[in-house]
Amino acid sequence: MDFTLRPYTEEQTSFRQEVRAWLEQTIPEEMKRPIDMRGITQEQYLWWREMRKKLAAKGWLYPTYSKQYGGGGLTGEHETILDEEFDRAGTVRGWNNGWAMSAILVWGTEEQRQRFLKPLVTGEKITWYKLTEPQSGADLAGIQTRAERDGDDWLITGQNVFISGENAPGFPDLLFGPAITDPNAPRHRNMGVFMIPVPSKGLEIRQMNLLGGNEQHFIFLDHVRVPGDHLIGGDHQGWQVAMSAAEQEHGGRGQAFPRDPVLDNLVSYARNTKRNGSTLGKDPMVQQTTMQAYLEAHVGGLLARRTFWMYNNRMEVNHEGAMANVHGREHTLRNAIRVRDVMGMYASLGTRDPLAPHSGAQDVSQRGLAGQHHAGGSTNIMKVILARRIGISRTKERPAVTPSSAGLGG
Ligand SMILES: Cc1cc2nc3c(=O)[nH]c(=O)nc-3n(C[C@H](O)[C@H](O)[C@H](O)COP(=O)(O)OP(=O)(O)OC[C@H]3O[C@@H](n4cnc5c(N)ncnc54)[C@H](O)[C@@H]3O)c2cc1C
Known part of the structure; x- marks a missing residue:
């Protein structure tokens, strides 16, 4: 590209x-x-x-x-x-967690890539991405899930919250997630990342009831037995493995086609809705609001596309992903408010209401945006990462290894 x-x-x-x-x-x-x-x-x-x-x-x-x-x-x-x-x-x-797939590609052995990655890429299996715990979200290094050796196997005990995935029978086949392997080792050097088979004895997945829907889950693990060859990377390398996944999650792969249906619907609503013998878009306030939404969405799209182009050309993606991520998290929330300003109460009508514009798409998207500042490690954390990458923070941070920087495609 x-x-x-x-x-x-x-x-x-x-x-x-x-x-x-x-x-x-x-x-x-x-x-x-x-x-x-x-x-x-x-x-x-x-x-x-x-x-x-x-x-x-x-x-x-x-x-x-x-x-x-x-x-x-x-x-x-x-x-x-x-x-x-x-x-x-x-x-x-969707359905599969692409960030986990990237990390397996970078850190898995050839045998693990064939065994875990290939069935994900061919659509045979589904994996979820299991990082967040009740006491550690933004601070991933604060996880408490433990993995204890038992012969060649590991026994994993802990719990997670907010883990995304479709509520469909047979979902998921695998969980990708870190656990502390050596509680005496320093932070960031004390964990491993495991592929945990589902179902497993001692493993329970429960739906969370959130405003956006029921696509997040609690996960409970009680001495879940995981074979030794399900550890991706070394037993002290989990931080690097997880960071390869997080690099993608935080925008480091960009987006091939950053379409914004919320914006498309807003523009079409302003163009086509009749009020007092004229279209809504003739109103200068509506025009200004819609144009502002258009400009912000367009900038967001360009940032995401540029990162995707850099990623595919194996250029070093440093702050670009984080920048698109921060802009994306913030402008989509501003645009949600603009949609409500233009559509008024119609923006809140759900998919079953015949008066809902665009068959209720705004309601679905607005409820989804409720978790926007938290999903994927929070907007504040993205700002911290951005500051470190552009050199205005006390500490500096280099991007984690990705399939692109490792020359592996993906
Ligand atoms: C819709 C949705 C989907 C999700 N899907 C997944 C998933 O699939 N897998 C998964 O593992 N997790 C998932 N999560 C969880 C998500 O990753 C966490 O919510 C996120 O990491 C933030 O953690 P927390 O909610 O515990 O907030 P906390 O970590 O408690 O943070 C609370 C607030 O403090 C701020 N804060 C914390 N530390 C700092 C700091 N050092 N500097 C500045 N500000 C700070 C945060 O920005 C935030 O505003 C999902 C969350 C949502 C809402």
Whole structure:
């Protein structure tokens, strides 16, 4: 991908046509992504679980992962085209934790990549990302989950909160998460990262009831037995492994297609809603509010796209991801307020209300944004990271190793 604007090549254009035609033929109307993913039916879920395997077989599920690990071996431009076409076709995305996958790619042995990573890339399995504990969120080094040796195995005991994942039967297959392996070692050198099979004896997953929905979970582990070869990296290297995942989580891979449906809906609402014989967008206040939202979203999109371009070109991504992350967390909240200013109470009507603009998409997104300042380590922490990366903090911080900086694709 080149960040300078150039028309798509012939090969890219025909790739887009191939993807579009295939998706149009393959996804029936009733299987398209619902506005609220919590409304996904059992039938849709099972259909998409199979569909993910088909997408993977074409190399489209994780296009930039190498073929060796079940990916497409494709470029960042292909990923952008795929994301655009997936969005257009109503494709259900997500489910797997890509940040955990990056860390396995960087730190796993070849045997572990084949065993843990490949089934994730090919859509056979799903992993969740299990870091946060009741007393340690922003301060990941404060985790208390313990891993004790028992012969060749480890016995893991602890608990987690806020762990994201779909509430679907059979989800997840694996948990990726750190545990203290050596309580006497100094902070940051006392933990390992494990792939924990689900189900396991002593492991319990429970839904959390949050405003945004029920996609977060409590996890309880009571002497859960994990084989020694499920440790990714060394038993004192967990901090580095977790940081490779967090680097991606904090924006270090950027985004191939940073579409902003909230903004698109706001602009269309201002353009098309009639009030007092005119469209809402003719009102100077609405115009100004909508334009401000547009500008902020556009800047956010450019920042995320630039990081993606740098990542794919194996350039050193330093502060760029953190900058896009801070801007993204803050401008989407400002835009949520602007949406309410323009739509008024209509912004709060849910998916079942016939008067809800855009079938209730605003309500779904506004409730999701309630956790915005906390998910992924909090906005304040992102500001700390940004300050360290641009050199205005007491301490400096270098980016963690990613598949890009390790030359592994992904
Ligand atoms: C929707 C959602 C999804 C999530 N999904 C996952 C998931 O899949 N996996 C997972 O492991 N976790 C997940 N989390 C948890 C998330 O990572 C934590 O909420 C986050 O790390 C913050 O931790 P905390 O909530 O315990 O806040 P705390 O760590 O208690 O922080 C409270 C406040 O203090 C501030 N603060 C703390 N320390 C500092 C400091 N040193 N400097 C400046 N300010 C500081 C924080 O910024 C925050 O504002 C999710 C959370 C949400 C809301």
